[in-house]
Each structure stands twice: as structure tokens, then as C-alpha cells.
Amino acid sequence: MELQARMELKRKRRMESNRESAKRSRQRKQQHLDDLNSQVDQLRTTKQQLIAALNITTQNYAAAEAQNSVLRTQMMELENRLSALRDIICFMNANQVPAAATISANNPSAIMSATANYYDPFGASAWNSGMQMVQQPIDHLLYQCF
Numbered sequence: 001m002e003l004q005a006r007m008e009l010k011r012k013r014r015m016e017s018n019r020e021s022a023k024r025s026r027q028r029k030q031q032h033l034d035d036l037n038s039q040v041d042q043l044r045t046t047k048q049q050l051i052a053a054l055n056i057t058t059q060n061y062a063a064a065e066a067q068n069s070v071l072r073t074q075m076m077e078l079e080n081r082l083s084a085l086r087d088i089i090c091f092m093n094a095n096q097v098p099a100a101a102t103i104s105a106n107n108p109s110a111i112m113s114a115t116a117n118y119y120d121p122f123g124a125s126a127w128n129s130g131m132q133m134v135q136q137p138i139d140h141l142l143y144q145c146f
Helices: 002-095 098-102 109-116 124-128 128-137 138-142
Strands: none
Touching: none
16 A cells, blocks of 8 residues: 555656646747747848838939939030030130131130130139139129120
């Protein structure tokens, strides 16, 4: 009887130990699952932040591209205006100076240099100082010839 009582006690202890072990295993498993769920939430948050940053960057890129396009168009327009102004000055100088007729019409820079003393709408210092030329608005220069 005593042997049966001891075996029964051992069996109960083993069962209790197994229950505790299974309980600890379930707790570890639940903790691991909670950690994984937390990691998933964190990764989703990071993903949303990265998507938002990418969208902002894409919008900024598109805005910069649009602005660059506008600036390129303005640059081309200003280059055309400058070319037209140079042609006007060249024409005015050629008409004011009889000696300019002897210079080849295919070389506007030669006419410009030959007639520089006769017509200088911007003043001699404007050609020598690039900053003064840059500071004058192009529309002011355009209307100054007319």
C-alpha cells in the first residue's frame, strides 16, 4: 500500500510538473506571438512612414522638374530677347555710321566693335561690369532701344 501511495504521489507530482511545464510553454509561445505582432505593427508603421516620405519626395521631384522646365523656357526666351537686342543695336549702329557699310554684314561683332563709339545704349561701364548687366531687368533693356 505504501508503495502504491508513493507511486501515486510521484504520478501526481509528475502530472503537476507537466502541467506547470505546459503552462510555461504556452506563456513563452504567447510572449513570442505578442512580440511578433508588435514587430508586425512596428514594420507596418515604418512602411507607412516610408510611403509618405516617398510620396513627398516624388511630389518635390515633380515640382522641381516643372520649375526647371519653366526656367529653361524663360532662359530660352531671354536668350532670344538678348539676341534680338544685339541685332537691333547692330542695325542701329550700321545705319548711324557710314563706315559700317564697308564692314561685312555677315560679321555683326565686327560692326559692333567698329561702331561701339557711336551707339552704346547701356553705357560703356555696363559691358565692363557683368554685375551691372545682370542687375538690369531684361524688359528695361528691351524698351531702352525703342
